[in-house]
Amino acid sequence: MIPTVNNADSGKKPEKRLVKLFKALPEAERQTLLQFAEFLAERTAGQQPAMPEPKDIPRPEDESVIKAMRRLSATYHMLDKSRMLNETSSLMAEHVMGGRPAVEVIDELEILFERHYRKLTDDE
Numbered sequence: 001m002i003p004t005v006n007n008a009d010s011g012k013k014p015e016k017r018l019v020k021l022f023k024a025l026p027e028a029e030r031q032t033l034l035q036f037a038e039f040l041a042e043r044t045a046g047q048q049p050a051m052p053e054p055k056d057i058p059r060p061e062d063e064s065v066i067k068a069m070r071r072l073s074a075t076y077h078m079l080d081k082s083r084m085l086n087e088t089s090s091l092m093a094e095h096v097m098g099g100r101p102a103v104e105v106i107d108e109l110e111i112l113f114e115r116h117y118r119k120l121t122d123d124e
Contacts, residue, residue: 051121052077052078054076054077054117055074055075056075057071057075059071059110063102064102065092065095065102065105065109068102068110069088072109072113075113076113076117078120079113079116079120083116084116087112088109091105091108091109092105
């Protein structure tokens, strides 16, 4: 039986719902679904919106690491912060628990955010 998308599933991310449905399909229908998805991707390839530019939010003097994280998150609003969580948490821990100076950590955070932005724009 193929699972239907009901109100209980509506809160799930579309990707998870699609995978659930995909797994329930026989192989021939899976191939049809993939072909249709490829068709849609090709059809809309030229219609992708341009990647937004980072906001120009200047770095204040004597900024704390927490405030820098907020500023960089606002500057690079288009980034998925969950993908950066491990790296940002490590830098935060180096500052809080390891006593690493805030200026050094903020410098690295700026490089980290910029690198993730460049990777995102290069992947387009």
